[in-house]
Amino acid sequence: MNARVDDGLGGHTLSRVDLVDQPVSWPVTAERVIGAGSFTALLQDDITAPDGTTLKREYLRHPGAVGIIALDARGRVALVRQYRHAVRHRLIEPPAGLLDVAGEEYVLAAQRELAEEVGLAADTWHVLVDLFTTPGIIAEGLRVYLARDLHPAAAPDGFVKEGEEAEMELSWAPLSDLVDAVLTGALHNPTLVSGVLAAALAEARNDDFASLRPADAPWPARDGLRTS
Known part of the structure; x- marks a missing residue:
């Protein structure tokens, strides 16, 4: 009631x-x-x-997408800069990618994207936040993960960066600085904005992120979308 x-x-x-x-x-x-x-x-x-x-x-x-807030032991987040033609900006973003492999589990897609875009793997995964990026016009479901306990990883066999991805390089920034940049309007990518704010709020709970959902948590809102 x-x-x-x-x-x-x-x-x-x-x-x-x-x-x-x-x-x-x-x-x-x-x-x-x-x-x-x-x-x-x-x-x-x-x-x-x-x-x-x-x-x-x-x-x-839209097929949907996953993004990754990869947080290292120093409190830094792994980032890339990517040109986005629709908005004519080169945006600071977290690693992310489409759910365009048939039957691939969501967390496996996130792990693949993390290796492809920034050459990293993570031993600890949680779901940070789920959202519809622009529900008035785009049927895109986005899941943002928190990845921790990072270490280097090779890109999957046969993967070659093309197009905008060919220009991307790995960078790092403290989570607290990213929060400030979001709140001052300096950063605009929705995966970054939602993921960074969710990660900062989860960190503030001081429970070592134990209150977050597990990496294999259901995603019924996205499952109900027509994607093909």
Whole structure:
């Protein structure tokens, strides 16, 4: 039950058990593929709202992605700079990549990306945060992991950096400095912003990250998305 409070501000206060996103799908009466790319497709759906009206909504279908906040023993986070053409910026980002290998477990995808992009492996993994990156227009689920107990690792056999990835190099920055840079508006990548803030909050609990979810935690919100 929702706890209703008469505080003069309107609305009602949600209890802890109410704080969960609800999977709902309004009826789709027509679907059109406007355009398709290498890993995304632009769709336009006709959907029926609860009041019976028909709405047209466009969105990008997306395979989903994982990101990694790789935290070393000195409190530094592994970073890369990557050119993002859509926003015309070279962004500071954590290692990340698409869930584009059929049947690959999420944490295995994160481990692969960590080795490919920055040549690292980690012995300890937790889930930091799950999110929809831009739910108004992109059907992308993103899971950000915390990786610790780091050590060097070779890239998977046959992997060659291409395109924007060919320009990336490993850098490091203290977690506390990254928090400051996020809050001053200097950094914008959503994987970095969400992951860094979640990692800092989890660290502040002083439980050695024991309250975080295990690396193999379910991800039902992403599992329910249409990705192909």
